[in-house]
Amino acid sequence: MTTTKCYSREVRERAVNLVLETQHEHDSQWKAILSIAPKIGCIPETLRLWIKQQEQRLAVKNNLNADERQWIKVLERENRELRRSNDILRQAAAYLPRRRSTATVRNSVVNSAADGTAWGRAGMSGTAYCPGNVL
Structure with a gap:
């Protein structure tokens, strides 16, 4: 099982700055990442993602x-x-208690008047054989 390490913001910023400062000494940014990542105890891909995130933040900040x-x-x-x-x-x-998703017999009345009396299904065509809680 793998464990996740949490690095502080200062460690991340320092690692990114180290890569950017030493990048000119290496053939590529990836080689600089490969040399710095073991020193701070992270995998190179993690460090590459930190660099990418900082570049995106700077690009957004500079264009606004x-x-x-x-x-x-x-x-x-x-x-x-x-x-x-x-x-x-x-x-x-x-x-909170969960509500049931199905209707009960009490709420099977289809229509009701303002005073609460039920009309039933008498005025609706084609509902003679349908139970009230299906409608």
Whole structure:
């Protein structure tokens, strides 16, 4: 069974910076990754993904103006709030009793008047042989 290691943000940033600083000493970025990954104790693919993520973050940051960055912050804050709300609702739903998916005999009445008296199925054509809870 494999275990997952959690690396702090500082370790990730330091590893990415090491690769970018020593990349010119190697023939390719992959060879630089292969030399740095064992030193920090991760597999090369993990380090490559960290580099890719940082490049994407920098590309997005550099291509946005101040208004767009502010809008992204607002949207990220809203996403966090919505995730928190969804978690709360999920936890609350775990405590609520589940409803049955099938109708009971009590709610088999098809039509009812405003005062609660039942009309039944008399006014509906073609329903003489259908049970009330099927309709």
